[in-house]
Amino acid sequence: MTATRGLEGVVATQSAISSIIDDTLTYVGYDIDDLAINASFEEVVFLLWNKRLPKADELAELKQLLADNMAVPQEILNHFTTYPISNVHPMSALRTAVSMLALYDDAAEDMSDEANYLKAIKLQAKLPTLVTAFSRVRKGLKPVAPKTDLGYAANFLYMLSGELPEDIEIEAFNKALVLHADHELNASTFTARVCVATLSDIYSGVVAAIGALKGPLHGGANEQVMKMLSEIGSVEKVDWYINDKLANKEKIMGFGHRVYRKGDPRAKHLREMSKKLTSIRGESKWYEMSVKIEEIVTGQKNLPPNVDFYSASVYHSLNIDHDLFTPIFAVSRVSGWTAHILEQYSNNRLIRPRAEYVGPGMQKYIPIEER
Ligand SMILES: CC(=O)SCCNC(=O)CCNC(=O)[C@H](O)C(C)(C)COP(=O)(O)OP(=O)(O)OC[C@H]1O[C@@H](n2cnc3c(N)ncnc32)[C@H](O)[C@@H]1OP(=O)(O)O
Numbered sequence: 001m002t003a004t005r006g007l008e009g010v011v012a013t014q015s016a017i018s019s020i021i022d023d024t025l026t027y028v029g030y031d032i033d034d035l036a037i038n039a040s041f042e043e044v045v046f047l048l049w050n051k052r053l054p055k056a057d058e059l060a061e062l063k064q065l066l067a068d069n070m071a072v073p074q075e076i077l078n079h080f081t082t083y084p085i086s087n088v089h090p091m092s093a094l095r096t097a098v099s100m101l102a103l104y105d106d107a108a109e110d111m112s113d114e115a116n117y118l119k120a121i122k123l124q125a126k127l128p129t130l131v132t133a134f135s136r137v138r139k140g141l142k143p144v145a146p147k148t149d150l151g152y153a154a155n156f157l158y159m160l161s162g163e164l165p166e167d168i169e170i171e172a173f174n175k176a177l178v179l180h181a182d183h184e185l186n187a188s189t190f191t192a193r194v195c196v197a198t199l200s201d202i203y204s205g206v207v208a209a210i211g212a213l214k215g216p217l218h219g220g221a222n223e224q225v226m227k228m229l230s231e232i233g234s235v236e237k238v239d240w241y242i243n244d245k246l247a248n249k250e251k252i253m254g255f256g257h258r259v260y261r262k263g264d265p266r267a268k269h270l271r272e273m274s275k276k277l278t279s280i281r282g283e284s285k286w287y288e289m290s291v292k293i294e295e296i297v298t299g300q301k302n303l304p305p306n307v308d309f310y311s312a313s314v315y316h317s318l319n320i321d322h323d324l325f326t327p328i329f330a331v332s333r334v335s336g337w338t339a340h341i342l343e344q345y346s347n348n349r350l351i352r353p354r355a356e357y358v359g360p361g362m363q364k365y366i367p368i369e370e371r
Pocket residue numbers: 006216217218219221250251252253254255256257258259301303306307308
């Protein structure tokens with residue numbers, strides 16, 4: 001038995017949800033470029049869960065169900081005010097809040113297909129409320145209740161700021177949600193599938209996935225990208241900063257990918273949005289710095305940017321706090337996690353690989369007084 005480090009190249013399951021073949025990403029056979037340009041996030045959610053695009057009445061029904069389920073128990077919002085430390089990361093707050101959601105759901109342990117589909121809707125509906133409420137509560141502001149006549153992307157931005165977003169902001173945010181929705185067997189999705197393959201419940205699967213997404217080698221990279229851009233501060237300092245990092249063999253956040261070799265097809269859409277939004281805000285420097293970083297890292301290391309790189313300057317231009325970038329990833333990706341969880345339940349087998357043992361050979365127990 002020989003271990004493959006990081007399970008690179010190991011095919012661990014079959015899935016009909018998304019595929020990455022020759023650097024092309026598809027959701028249920030639809031090219032991500034096509035969806036990024038044409039689809040609403042709600043359509044993509046339906047697509048991932050049902051493996052087909054919705055008809056008009058089905059989409060209207062899903063939007064209504066999402067709107068109807070956006071409210072969260074007041075006790076969970078109150079819990080945000082009880083943390084003993086002041087700098088709780090929003091991903092930690094989200095992880096706990098999603099776990100708490102299960103405690104307020106009568107159907108948490110109901111494993112029927114209908115109950116699990118409804119729980120996927122509830123999770124999809126409630127994550128934006130939790131993320132935006134936490135963001136406001138920690139600033140001493142009251143949470144803003146969702147507006148049932150707004151779409152998913154618009155509602156998120158509205159609940160965050162308390163102001164109706166502009167069309168360009170809704171368009172950009174919707175596109176970012178579409179681009180982040182699913183990605184084959186990435187680390188957090190694999191985590192969710194491993195968890196529920198024990199026939200544990202859907203909330204446990206999503207909590208586990210949130211934990212995996214939080215790390216800076218995965219979803220947490222988008223926050224780190226903005227930290228890096230802020231540290232650099234100006235286009236003139238990019239050369240020095242990046243070359244220094246590369247000389248010290250440090251990783252540049254937002255670059256590289258386990259599966260893509262030529263490049264992440266999502267990055268170009270975010271790059272385009274970054275250019276547009278930073279210019280509208282009169283802060284093109286974030287885009288210009290990003291382009292310069294891309295030139296250096298691609299030139300020297302042949303590593304193209306991934307989805308996390310340009311999303312950072314996009315979210316910054318939408319006036320979103322930097323530590324909310326990864327929770328926003330979760331708001332989108334919960335659609336993929338739940339799609340994979342439902343798929344896992346539909347044809348389940350326990351996921352239990354082996355480890356190559358590299359510890360000492362057989363030893364004899366030595367009584368404590370003789371050691
Ligand atoms: C949504 C997402 O999860 S997308 C990924 C988000 N994560 C990041 O952006 C973090 C930065 N990137 C990385 O750490 C990696 O590229 C990963 C984790 C995404 C993929 O990692 P792996 O496939 O395991 O590649 P691994 O980390 O082994 O790197 C292979 C080589 O490329 C180098 N490398 C990979 N990524 C980078 C990077 N961002 N900057 C500099 N060098 C890098 C490594 O140092 C290593 O070099 P070596 O062979 O000389 O030691």
